[in-house]
Amino acid sequence: MLSTMNDDPLSIARITRQGAGPHGDSAEVVTWTESGPRRSSYAEVGREAARLAHALRELGVTGDQRVATFMWNNAEHMAAYLAVPSMGAVLHTLNIRLFPEQLVYVANHAEDHVVLVDHTLLPLFASLLPEMKTVRHAVVVGGDASALEAPPGVQVHSYADLLAGRPDQFDWPELDERSAAAMCYTSGTTANPKGVVYSHRSIYLHSMQVCMTDGMNLAQQDRALAVVPMFHAMSWGLPYAAFMVGASMIMPDRFLQPEPLVEMIAAERPTMAAAVPTIWQGVLTELDKRPRDISSLHEVVVGGAACPPAMMRTFEEQHGITVVHAWGMTETSPLGSLARPPAGVTGEERWAYRASQGRLPASVEGRLVGDDGNLLPWDGQSVGELEVRGPWVAKAYYGDDDPEKFHDGWLRTGDVGYLTPDGFLHLTDRAKDVIKSGGEWISSVELENQVMSHPAVAEAMVIGVPDEKWSERPLVAVVLHEGKTTDAAELREFLTGRVAHWQLPEYWTFITEAPKTSVGKFDKKRLRKQHADGDLDVVRLA
Amino acid sequence: MLSTMNDDPLSIARITRQGAGPHGDSAEVVTWTESGPRRSSYAEVGREAARLAHALRELGVTGDQRVATFMWNNAEHMAAYLAVPSMGAVLHTLNIRLFPEQLVYVANHAEDHVVLVDHTLLPLFASLLPEMKTVRHAVVVGGDASALEAPPGVQVHSYADLLAGRPDQFDWPELDERSAAAMCYTSGTTANPKGVVYSHRSIYLHSMQVCMTDGMNLAQQDRALAVVPMFHAMSWGLPYAAFMVGASMIMPDRFLQPEPLVEMIAAERPTMAAAVPTIWQGVLTELDKRPRDISSLHEVVVGGAACPPAMMRTFEEQHGITVVHAWGMTETSPLGSLARPPAGVTGEERWAYRASQGRLPASVEGRLVGDDGNLLPWDGQSVGELEVRGPWVAKAYYGDDDPEKFHDGWLRTGDVGYLTPDGFLHLTDRAKDVIKSGGEWISSVELENQVMSHPAVAEAMVIGVPDEKWSERPLVAVVLHEGKTTDAAELREFLTGRVAHWQLPEYWTFITEAPKTSVGKFDKKRLRKQHADGDLDVVRLA
16 A cells, blocks of 8 residues: 655755745854954855856766765855755765875765865865866865866866856756765774765655754754864764754854854853863863853763763753754764653763663664674673664765675674663763673773872773683773872772772783874774784783 | 665654653653543553554555544544554545545545544534445444444454553554655645645655754743643644654644643643644633643644734743744744744844744745735745745645646745845735735735724725726625724724825625634625625725
């Protein structure tokens, strides 16, 4: 029996029309500049998107060709977000923080035809362009286009000149909702970056979720400060969601330092914001130095890493701002879960809920898989790897089914933790970092946090090392605070009672500096190699 | 270029799993009874849905067979809402308020195989059952099943007995999201009822919209009082939306009178509610008589008819409750638009926004079509018929494409009004009632309201009558208050300055009683017939 409902596709064009139409005059994109805010109404952004689409057609963009952006969060990037998918092409947001060889790899892998690049990023971009084999056009946004030298076979354009005089309406084609709309590569540390290709359908559904009351609660009344970059998991879905419901957007461009961010908040009065914890730590420090009125902010969504509970409390108690934990990854569009405590929960119990990664919504199915491949119960205790699936979760990488990562429609998240009976996710470690000791799993992160709570310890990294009896046991690498001393036995004694007895580490090493990745995370791969190469001086306690 | 996102279908089963799983213990269905509330946790409702599905399979329900309900809003109806579509069958909610011949028609047209019937509705149902040609099983919910006589070829079952001892888990099949999930017939006044068949996809998307902050704002923290019947446009989507996010539901069963409704609100403390305006008028009157604490209610969604502005103000000023106007119809699932004023709007401007039918969301495209078939601008002035389309809007009736109602994917709503540049819908009349006078449209509703504001007038009905010069002109049929007198000339004088000069009616008639439909609305069809038959005594002013 057929339904009699309309088959109209979910599409970015629908979002573009709604934002630029009914919300065209009431909502705005505020782009931060050296001289303060620059304002574009949603109607203006919509017209710019139409002009950009006409320009891209003239540059030969047809079908599902890739149009890349190498840009900060700003109004022009928003126009590209709308124009490229709405015209049927595929938006490829280049992550400017990847290593140069990774950037070249992804541009070639995606076969980018056009790149839009912010003029402030030309110093970074200029040396990459000659290596991007499929790029035929580079469009410089702002500044002087002639500052970019055109390699053979590539034309360089000025964004303003290219768009000038073009029609500010575009007849967006009707598209299959499962067709590609945008793509984003994950910055794998162990292999080449992998491409996730979002569909019109997945982006539309994800935008609705962002605007659900139990989602990010984004609504027409909001002014959203999108600190999280548009080149990183689509700025967590904020741009499309904001355009869908007519919430205004405040975009920091390249001014991501605590001082301008605080100035932006005080001046533009966002009601909500989204960023990784380190950004917020900087904002708190800046506010301590120079207090400003940030009372417009009601809620701050934090993801990418767990937010220290102390920071959540400081925001709430000193500034009246609720920090909401979210979990996700590029492969999940990215909103996977969000921590809103159940009704009626108060006090410390509420804080415990808020410290979790949150509840998976109806559209994101989850399950826990144990070491033996069996499913584990949602009992608040059993620890396993989280697998998810759903209409905005990837089932493969671009050109790579990657059976290590995807199987039977499920995405192996690489995150390890437990689920409570009421569906809250508590992550305890990354799967590759967890220590598998005699059939039990030891969280490297929890051990690190416990060791780091010792006053003499500046940093602690924990990796699993081979052990004849237990298969793996933890090795703790400790960086001491300058001028402080301690030893393995004292630290082990310190841990007693803080972690389960069987988790107490036997293996210890003292290092002068913790190896870190380009984005400042512990580089456990390097530590493992140092250990394997015999470069570490390891103490073994009885 | 293919997207790499998962193709997992949107489905009622997904909603069932989320409500009965993570929200199973924290959310509940409260069913009102003669002796107060009866409680079922969402986990219990989920288990009951599984038992019901097993029972229906045993009764031979396979594929997309129709399972009808003839029920009030209660926990058992909720179990049927979940079980029937999740098992792949189609839920047909019979509107108990249709005329008996209409009920028989729709059951036969839908080819219902099973009917679940509340025992309190047996007196109404018993005489219908022998006429329902395809029904093989009648399942009596509550009370004594033997009170229902089985016609030849029909088996009568007790719901409790039928479900007893069956497994409380069911392996819901994977379904195409565009397959039929539920159906509901519109109560056409001019022809046989027409069936609207909702898909899993349309219901899922609609549920997300209900839970969007700018939608009905339904969230896990809520307790929703669903006064609007589950047999009427799916209770405006509340049951599925509530189960999707774990909001609790308060269901009045047959206790829809003001006194028990107020008692329910005071006892069960709903945070939001949905009902037609007449229900709320009764609630206000009851509260005046016997004040009760209804302060738990924050928002009340009103649809089905425009809510008198005075009533909206009384709710807000006396009770602190925001009345939110919504517009929709069975063909639109039903949420078409919802009146949340834009940010920053205050005072009388805010009231004007709230009196509108609201803004169409991104998923509901709208356009205004003039008398000549041309599209009209959204200028806040041009009046035309509203047409809509979108993923939860019907494109046909069941077994009937009805080109009068549907064309090119657009639904002719039969509602006439205008749209503002910021997308707010203001309805002024029904298309069939609007008076087309010399190329301009006169709203029959506005004229009626103006005439009824005269102190001598109890009721006024306006229809268009043929006119040689203007093609149509308004005829006003007036019912006077007992003991009051006036005449056509005085009433026309009264209207001067209140409506545009060219709208002043020449044709007047005085009647003792206004013809009304079974649900108490003005029956303009009958008035037109009386006029055509020469039964009305019409005065013509110069």
